[in-house]
Amino acid sequence: MLLEKIKPLFDFETLPKPVYIGNGLTHQDIISVSQFDTARLDYIFARAHEMREMVERVGAVDLLKGRVLACLFYEPSTRTSASFIAAMERLGGAVIPITQGVQFSSVSKGETLADTIRTLEQYADVIVLRHPEIGSAQVAADYANVPVINAGDGAGEHPTQALLDLFTIKEELGRLDGLKIAMVGDLRYGRTVHSLTRLLLQYKVSLRFVSPEILRLPLTLMNEVIDARLDVRETHDVADVIENADVLYVTRVQKERFTDLAQYEEVKDQYEITPELMAKAKSKMIVMHPLPRVGEIHYAVDADPRAAYFRQVKNGMYIRMALLAAVLGKA
Amino acid sequence: MLLEKIKPLFDFETLPKPVYIGNGLTHQDIISVSQFDTARLDYIFARAHEMREMVERVGAVDLLKGRVLACLFYEPSTRTSASFIAAMERLGGAVIPITQGVQFSSVSKGETLADTIRTLEQYADVIVLRHPEIGSAQVAADYANVPVINAGDGAGEHPTQALLDLFTIKEELGRLDGLKIAMVGDLRYGRTVHSLTRLLLQYKVSLRFVSPEILRLPLTLMNEVIDARLDVRETHDVADVIENADVLYVTRVQKERFTDLAQYEEVKDQYEITPELMAKAKSKMIVMHPLPRVGEIHYAVDADPRAAYFRQVKNGMYIRMALLAAVLGKA
């Protein structure tokens, strides 16, 4: 009786259909930088550039209206989660924010990552995962029927960071081939340095690795660089590279890495980027940093137009917009 | 002077009016399964089925555009809060997520639940409440002028879980009358089992209760089942029911419930759902679980098409969409 009175809520013929864009990443997971050859990088960078233009002109669009992103952070990372949330929102999509790692309730009840992922994919069209364990993003992707984007899996990868780093160089300097790129600081443990370096091996760049002795680039990665037959040098002092560098990619030399604190005190000043150091650099070059920084770039450098690290942050949003649009797209 | 120059921001004549749907739940609270007779269940299930069709075809609509849901979780429950958030977002509504229980600041300042609710209803059009104390949802509903949906009040009720469970049986098997339904595991403390059983008393079903002796269905509920004159049996072993069951509703037998651990070790294997056990079941039946699971259903069962527990999760979103649309509707 009651039921007979029910009129359908929706006229499906007149409902707007989802909007898709053509690309080579449709419904794919984004787990590792190794998925990105130069053609795919060109594609994503072209899309990210479009996103930048769109945001600067109108702020947001409805491209992903009706799509839902589950932002699942097993450890908090405000910068990365905020970037993905803004990216989804500026494309008109919605977000399920699960960004307070330690309180994820099902986990404390003993649920496996696989079950959590298979639960969330019932609600969401795409899952962004941050997890402290290496390999977890691939596990999630193996179980999920919706695309999984790796937002950092411990000592593993953080591919969107590497993509935004490379995109920043391209946007700022207009090209990649022919550039002199210096990586500075903790090259041994710095995940962002490793991923960016691997992406750069596909281009004709000169690489300079500047680090304390105990924080030199790992041997396996150094061998990959050598095999790529790029112009490469290692050094202990930023002063050695500052004059010719087109890019100075700075990371922090953490005190905790040193067993001998005297050694730390001795070297740390060689890795601080100061206005005095910048005075020796080219007029057209950029300083980058994955942030957060804790003193390794002097605040007086911020006003220098060559300080690109906050523009780099913004590029992260554009790259994530391009990726979200790509994995949710259809040819 | 300044004020005179102010032109109105809005032309109310041209603003879109809120969309309403007709139903018997307009502006009502959803506190208990006892509110749902078969007519109302039919109504909600018909709407939930429509929601499923809509999501599968277009992902989301603007039915609740401009409506705001306050998701107030005094204890975290990622699955339930994510489900409600996705439900509201897929209907075009917005969410105020207050889902990190322990840090709810006003509570730590001594505010009563009543005041918190009366504050949030100033911002939101509907409140979903999870609270550790039995009866709290009714207290909230008594004070609120906007609809309150109970998302679990401790040892009390969790009505949307019971509704999604029943809806899953109907969606999967096409009917409720005539089915053989086996409840397995902790039938004494399992809130979901109690609520689902109460809903099932309105249908012509056969019930089988499978549990260790110390975790048998509570006496009062058993008497309700007997009074309903259904075909009912209790047993200690899943093997007794597996061949004829249309539905196997599995819950966890928690070690902590046993004072005698030897007793636990003795019985626990009788409550694990394995591929070997499933080989004895009918070809058209379903295995359900409220999740999260911790070993009581073997992972090898997941690939079995009869494993319905993740589809059950998705049905939770559809049921919550139907309820949100219903309580925010107007005849």
Next chain:
Amino acid sequence: MLLEKIKPLFDFETLPKPVYIGNGLTHQDIISVSQFDTARLDYIFARAHEMREMVERVGAVDLLKGRVLACLFYEPSTRTSASFIAAMERLGGAVIPITQGVQFSSVSKGETLADTIRTLEQYADVIVLRHPEIGSAQVAADYANVPVINAGDGAGEHPTQALLDLFTIKEELGRLDGLKIAMVGDLRYGRTVHSLTRLLLQYKVSLRFVSPEILRLPLTLMNEVIDARLDVRETHDVADVIENADVLYVTRVQKERFTDLAQYEEVKDQYEITPELMAKAKSKMIVMHPLPRVGEIHYAVDADPRAAYFRQVKNGMYIRMALLAAVLGKA
């Protein structure tokens, strides 16, 4: 090759342009009540009144569609963050919720407030900041290129609270000039009392300050009141003011403020608002409270139409809607 096939995603000519409203606050920070003269107050109150009318009629609009608010709370404040989130959502905007203070990850890594702000402004069009340290909102505003709205900086200011308090008096009683306004309770430490009092100095009001001796209004603020040549009196007992007050603004007398607990026990009853006390008040007057309350207003008073504290909460949303629209606007 792949790249050549890329068609532009957006036709910028046909994209909707952002909507702006004219006002004197475009792109300005909201840090202190001292920014608000009567002309600006009139403007914001007129807009807030429009917001109220809009919400009551249609619930929400798309005025700020495509705009993103970063809600950055270094300490949790559910009421204030929920209010800002609802305000942004009811104007069609999106929110990045970072509202679980203690877990803000970059901060734990040693990032400065300035860097956090400069990061978030890459994602968001406006930042709402709650921070435990006085002066932090101004620091944030100094570094940010997007508008910063102070949602409380420790012992500093909480300007949107003061604005909503004043707006409530105007909405409820139709005017400000000529009113008798009594502030009750902890006048020494109560930030809301101080800010509201400063705003009221611009109007022709009578002020009554009712507090225990040790919680009297600070000397500097009392001198400001005297300099404004308003009709002002201090007293120790609410009974002295109840008969003539148009507004009773109640705050809590905290036990912890007293070194001598006997003194606390002696005075506390003089500061409880009861139905008996209300029986002596004018028929057209209002009781306000910044909430949360812990006993200082008897629950039996809630049913009294003169109890305005929950309407006051709702006015907070309207004021924040008006401010968000204003700072994101363009002449």
